[in-house]
C-alpha cells in the first residue's frame with residue numbers, strides 16, 4: 001500500500017530543548033495510526049510539522065506524495081486538521097461556523113448540517129461557539145475538520161474533553177471514516193482508545209520515537225510481569241450500559 005505520510009529524521013528544537021529528536025515513520029494509505037506519549041513527549045510538535053503548520057529544523061516530510069513545507073495549498077482540500085477552539089471564528093453559531101468551513105472548502109452547507117447531526121450538536125446548532133461546553137466545542141472542531149471529506153485526517157487528543165457517550169460515538173464515527181478508506185492519524189493519552197482504534201501506534205517520549213508496531217505486537221513483546229485478570233468488560237462498559245450512548249448536552 002502506498003504511504004500517506006513519510007517522515008524522515010525530523011528534528012525540532014526550542015532553545016536547548018530537542019522537542020522532537022530524530023523521529024521517522026511511515027503511515028500507509030487507509031491506516032489508522034496513533035501517536036502516544038506522556039505530556040511533553042513531542043506529539044503535538046510532530047503532528048504540527050506533519051500538518052505543515054510548523055517548519056522543522058531538519059528532516060523531511062511527505063504527505064500524500066507531496067512535500068508539506070513551504071506551505072502547500074494543494075494539500076489543503078485533501079487533508080483535515082482538527083483545530084484548537086481558539087481558531088474558531090468569533091461570535092458565530094455552531095452552524096454558521098461549520099457552514100463557513102464548508103464554504104471555504106467549496107462544499108454545500110447541507111454537508112455541514114449533516115456533520116452537526118453526526119456529532120450530536122443539533123440542539124446546539126444555534127448556540128454561539130463561545131457558549132458551547134468543552135466537549136461540544138471539541139465535537140464541533142472535529143466536524144469542521146471532516147466536513148470536506150478529506151483523504152487524511154489529523155486529530156490531536158480528539159476525545160480529551162469528552163464524556164463516555166461522546167467518546168464512544170466518536171470512536172464509531174472515526175472507525176466509519178477509516179473503513180471508508182480515509183487515513184486517520186491521532187494522538188491520545190488513552191491506551192484503550194489506541195488499542196481499540198489503531199492499526200499501529202508510535203510511542204514517543206522526550207522527543208524520540210521509542211516503539212512503532214501494532215498494539216497486539218507491542219503487548220506481546222512486553223518483557224515485564226503483568227497481573228492477569230479475567231474480565232468480561234470494563235467499568236466504562238458498565239457506565240455506558242447504565243447511562244446509554246446518546247450524546248448529552
Ligand SMILES: Nc1ncnc2c1ncn2[C@@H]1O[C@H](COP(=O)(O)OP(=O)(O)OP(=O)(O)O)[C@@H](O)[C@H]1O
Nearest residue numbers: 014017019020037038039040041042043044045046
Ligand atoms: N512554542 C514552544 N516554545 C517552547 N517550547 C515548546 C513550544 N511548544 C512545545 N514546547 C515544548 O516542547 C516539548 C514537546 O511539546 P509537545 O506539545 O509537542 O508535547 P506533547 O507530547 O504534545 O504533550 P501533551 O501530551 O502535554 O500535549 C514540551 O517540553 C513543550 O514544553
